[in-house]
Amino acid sequence: MTAPVIEMQGITKTFPGVRALSEVSFDVRPGEVQALVGENGAGKSTLIKILSGVYHADAGEVRMGGEPVHFAHPVESLRAGIAVIYQEFSLLPERSVAQNLFLGREPRGRFGLIDERRMHDETRKVLDLFATGGRIDPGRAVGTLDVATQQMVEIAKAVSHDARVIVMDEPTAALNDAECEELFTTVDRLRERGVAIIYITHRMREIARLADRVTVLKDGEVAARFDAVPEPGEIVHAMVGRDIADFYAPPATEAEIGDPVLTVTGGGNAHLHGIDMSVRAGEIVGLAGIQGAGRVALAMALFGQEPFETGEVTLAGERVSFRTPREAIEAGIGLLPGDRKSEGLVLMQSVRDNGMLTPRAFAPLWSSHKRTAQADLARIDELLDRMEIRAASYDQDIRALSGGNQQKAIVARWLSMRPKLLIFIEPTRGIDVNAKAGIYHLMRDLARGGAGILMISSDLPEVIGAADRILVMQEGRIAAEFPHGPTERDIMHAATGETEVAA
């Protein structure tokens, strides 16, 4: 057995108020795929960020090739041969594939000018590693490529760095089945070349297909380590490690579910085709699918941000069509965006202002900011209290709060509007494990209060655990529907349209 290329020992990292990692040890050897699994918030990203020099560990040691290393900056780790492919691409859409691949280290030719031909040749060489890479034109602007191809470029970028270690953070999230298979082939080739791969995923079949070893993180600690791929059940048990029934709120009973609050028939636009669906009062409907399947597009269509162009929508029995979010909100729809920072919060404003945002938006512009038809400051405070938001004061800037508390402040915004339908997009992304349960119970309370809930999530256990009914999308269509409690396999099957499940 070869010596590990990376060894991390006793890594501990504390953020103010949260112990993100505690005494984590982890290693990866050349020519192996080490799967790193765990729920959202288990500490995977923090561990990777410490490895790549974005964060610095409070305690512990990172060794590369046996030598202790300290990366002060991601560039240093990259130079040392550690490439990280994040879910959020760091590609420049205006630049060509080749330019992106060689960003910051372009090959120079005569007079110190960029040797464009060599850059293109090298790009081509790297792209040839991929089964379909040959179809990508190195001179094409990245912004004109589809998401899957951009993902390829992102991986190619890591490969072109001659990385000895490549970290892939849920690389298949945006890929369809054929593309996934292509990625796996690429991973195999990289492994053959002796590259060490740290592969972060939720999906058991990918682990089974690719991994040599598996490390499971839970709540900032190593929950299990497997030197061979075990049964999926073992991994899941290690990941969740608690009574799911308690973690998620109990599902709705027949009696709790009422009439449909929302129905869509034949809804379609540039991204969506023939959407037929309904959400009933008192029900949490989960919306699953791979990235790019159109889940967010569906939410945005319902919410009037990118409206349906065809089909019919009814809300509480009335036919509606919204051209702006404002019209949707007026009619009784609320939405919690997936990216809190860029879509949800007004960061420089106070917690209370964030909670009051929507009620105020519907009050006359010149009337007092303290009282609106839907809420006043006292009521918002009461709502914030009820959700147990931890803040020094509701007057403080919301940016100082933790993700979970920020999310609750956004929920407060909607509660005062008493919406008939609430759409949650990735409601627990970036929220620590303890706060998650709070959000699930909150959603259930809202449903019991008579609202219909539509929850979009990439976290399969979450969809399975929290939803009463699950819709699975694929390529802009609703591909399948499950009652409460399908398996991850069932959902992935429907989401990718494949017939064979490896796990």
Add this chain to the structure above:
Amino acid sequence: MSAADTPAPTRAGFRFERWAPLILLAGAFAIYVIVAVATDQTQYLTLENLIAILARSIALGITAIGQTFVILVASIDLSVASLISATAVLASVVMDGSPAMILPAILAALLLGGLVGLANGLVVSGLKVNPLIATLGMSLIIQGCLSAFVSNFAGSVPPAFQVFAYGEIGMVPVALIFLALLAVTAWGVLRFTKFGSDIYAVGGNEEAARFAGIKTGRIVVASHVICSVCASIAGLYLASRLRSGAPWIGADGVYDLESIAVVVIGGTVLAGGRGGVWGTMAGMLIFSLIDSVFNIAGVDSFAKQVLRGIIIVAAVAFYAIRSKRIVA
């Protein structure tokens, strides 16, 4: 990145933004021809006249090339007008009619430009002062220092240096050739050098650029230095053209706001990372053509202003209206 969840239809090969400056330029040229023909002044359609139009806004063109660099890194420079005045005065005072002093004067002017650019860049990237404010402040400082020492044309430019503005090779003015070379060089730098690539990276996504190991601060500073050096070249050109430098020539030409308008009309976005020198050159030509159309058509000078304002807004709207982003 929930936006990534929306299936992106692969866009077609034709990219509107790339061609928009050319479309605008063609439109402006068509209007020029139509006005010349309609008013029965076809003598304005000779080659000689077209060259005169090309050479009309050389100072603006040189400044705008520099401005392109700073706007590409998502900065902006409002100090160019004052700097143009300052370098024109400095050069003409140092030369003071003596051919022997031409070289020292050019060096002094370029040095001043370099220093101002360095200061702008450091304030913007180091102190993180909003570039609009930083360069506006710098503009006031330069203008103040300048007017403290000179209040009129100062010094004079020897005839040998006037070749820069008045010399011709064949039919083509030397300055026009210089502008073309400068544009080609700028294009080459942006297109073929690592520095150029870094500029687009910093303007497009500063975070990504930093992760790729690009020293983003240095790129911003260097862009500001280039911008200011271009402005000082424009100052030298004006000193040569006016035979002397005066502390108001930059402000009179409104080179700060006009150079920004030219760059933006040329399709470079204020947010950075997209655009280029050829668009800027197209923008400059559009400005020259508009001026010429006004002259040919005999538009009243006040109506000119009204039209010019509307044209700037309309030209930028021509690009911007297609975007879905919320702008402020």
Add this chain to the structure above:
Amino acid sequence: MTDQSAAPDRKRRRLPQINPVWVLLAVLIAGIVYMNPGFAEPTGYMNFLKRAAPLAILAAGQVYVITSGGFDLSVGSLITLVVVGASMLTNNDPSATYWVIPLMLAMGLGVGAVNGAIVCFLRVPSLIATLGTMITLNGLAFLWSGGAPRGYLPDTFRFFGRELIRDVPLVRFIPVSVIVLIVVVGLFAWLMHRTNLGRMVHAIGDNPVAARLAGVPVNRVRISAFMLSGLSGAIAGILLGGFAGVSTDVGAGYELEAITAAVLGGAQLLGGRGSVPAALGGALALTAIFTLLNFLGLPQPVRQVVQGLILIAAVALAMHRRKRTGT
């Protein structure tokens, strides 16, 4: 980034909570009084306030646009258009004032609405959009008048900028423009800090996407901000025309001074933070700087240099504080 860190943060922030612009203003006023004790007399400080009034009103309007994330460069030209237009319309007729002033205020609102509409619907960044209107309005003022003022402003019109109310207890007299200043800034401050509009302006400047998804009528709010800035331009024009009569370059340069004043008052460029009282402080401080330099006998060039340095220093200091407090 979490709750626990907030507590000590709050304690630390209590002390320096006072906006530095007031400290600056106090120091400047002390300097002026030291140089010229006459400034402490009503004639001194009332003249000062009278002079600062147009800029302070402009800054109060500009702060709306800045807080909403934009710039309004058109106010200087708008002032010129208001003064020139009023002189054309009143045509020496004292009774015309009663319809000309409302008309001018409406024109200010209209110009603001056009600015806002260009930004919202044509999606032209406000820097370019208002640069365009700045050039256009200036041209219109010239086109309307033929290049030189065509008429006088009647005394009824000039009342607001020129007259004093005498026999006021304590201060002896109050210029009408100071009363206008108090009323307008009070109104703008109330709108900004006590109404939904103010909170919405903050929200769209802070995060327009989030604001839209939360139901904020982003376009309506943004256009309102530009309209208030336009209104402030019209009011400033009425005061300036009243103070000194008609000319075709009354407004030149006021747009940058208004932005400077707002920034001195701590308004955050590109949006999200801004205060009307602090902008008033900024305008007064800027005027005080000019007054002090005048008393010191320093020429115009020095004024420019000082203004430039203060501008850069104010923003650099604000950035430094923000970095230190981690917000």
Add this chain to the structure above:
Amino acid sequence: MRLLLTATGALALSLSPVHAQNFDDPEEFAKQQEQLQAEPNGPEGEPWLQYIGDGMVETADLGVEAPATVCFSNAGVNNPWRVVGFTNMTEELANHDSIEDFVHVDAEGSDDKQIADIDDLLAGGDCDVMIVSPNTTAALTPAVERACEAMPVIVFDRGVNTDCPVTFVHPVGGYGFGIQGAEFVASELDEGADVLMLRILPGVDVLETRYSAGRRILEEAGMNIVGAEFTDGDNAKTKSIVEDYLMRGNIDAVWMDAGATAVAAIEAFEDSGYEIPVFVGEDQQDFLRKWQEEDMTAIAPTYPTYQWRTAIIAAARVIEGEALPGPEWVLPQPAITQENLSDYINPAMPPLHYAMCGCDDMEGYPEAWGGE
């Protein structure tokens, strides 16, 4: 920052010995003082046709034939003086059938643009005669020289540093303006009186000479000059400056290098509750009316706008091949005084109409000038 300061410091050092143009030229001062007294040639009552001195130039051999196209490169119409002047010019055109076409290009106050405009006219304007009103003297010289090679050129208002134009039309000049006002102040007040000098902005040749001449006379008369301030031609600033001076001390007379903001300066006295002192203004209607209404002690030197008529007349003579005064056509430059004040006041005219326009008898008067 430090670098910049060093750089500007270096700039200051290099500049200190320079100070290019001389705006206090005793020779020119004496010449203009003399010209003010001289009896002009030409028809009385039509000062735009009159000339001081005897020099004439023949134009028959210039080879221009009627009817012809006259092209005019204008520095700008960016202030009321130029607006009135340009109206004089366009109205004068109606008197000349020999001018078939008149092409006007406006440089909007930019040297660079005016040079380009002249190049445009030369390249495609089909001009027979060119009139140039240069934005600045030095900068426009090369362009005018090039124009001279192609056709007869007439320059007015500001000159150029070349004698190639057929003639250079201008009134007596800035020294003359400064002399007239300052001599009036000196004659009205005793030695030691406090005089405030208000100036528009530094660096403009025609204004600098007014100031240097005015200052010279005032100092010679033993006046106490309490200050010389720049107003930027801004009413509000003018008023504020005067208010500040009044807070600090006495003012017996105000000398101004241009009268556009004179009324604002007068209002500062009124609003602060002071007597209006001796005033030097200019021939703007608003000042003249205020002068009459308030019964002030004042004078209005002029820089007559009728020279814009003269430029067209000169062009017409070139076309018709008649002789004209040259190489300088020096026009008389009368001042408006208490005696003839009422001749120049016309309430129908706009406030910044320049009364010394020589336009009262022209066909379009007063509507074309904005009057009623």
